[in-house]
Amino acid sequence: MKTPLVAVGKSGTYTADDSATHAKTKMQITLKDVKAVTPSQIDTTTKPKGLYVVLTLTVKNVGSKDGGFHPYGLMKWxxxxxxxxxxxxxxxxxxxxxxxxxxxxxxxxxxDVVLDVPRMGGRVNFYDGLEAASLAFELPAD
Known part of the structure; x- marks a missing residue:
């Protein structure tokens, strides 16, 4: 199955799978904005390895069971x-x-989700399981 690629202003859906109960539900994520920021703009003194990028997301459970969105450690550029x-x-x-x-x-x-990416452009893959990426977010090149 091909991973949906979500651009700014667009939405994508994936099936969230609860690791404890194995209940599945449909989640929708809308990529509202993508912007590069400096450490001072997000009130941190930690220097990024590359570039801090902020994804502004709207996450909605459009399914019939409880579902989670837990991006930490599951976002890869x-x-x-x-x-x-x-x-x-x-x-x-x-x-x-x-x-x-x-x-x-x-x-x-x-x-917002703050990411540390090598450079703008490319894509950020979100993994809600151990297999293929559930969704991917397109980062503008500029």
Missing amino acids: EDEQTAEQDASTLEKTGAGQDVDTTYRPGQSVTG
Whole structure:
């Protein structure tokens, strides 16, 4: 199955699988914005290995069972020249709500995920399981 690629302003869905109960539900993620930021813009003194990029996401449970979105450690960046690299950080922007949570059917949250990527462009793959990426987010090249 091909991984859906989500561009800014677009949405994609995937089936969330609860690792404890194995309950499955449909989750929808909308990529609202992508922007490169400096450490001072997200109130951190930690220097990125590459470039801090903020993804503003709206996560919604469009299924019939509880489902989670837990991006930490599950976001990996790649492009045509570079193999997948872990892009996860624990950094926060202070804007929006925390998208890393469990959602009951119909619930949604809009908030930011801060990533550390080598450069703009490429894609960020999100893994909700051990197999293929569940969704991918397109990063603009500029």
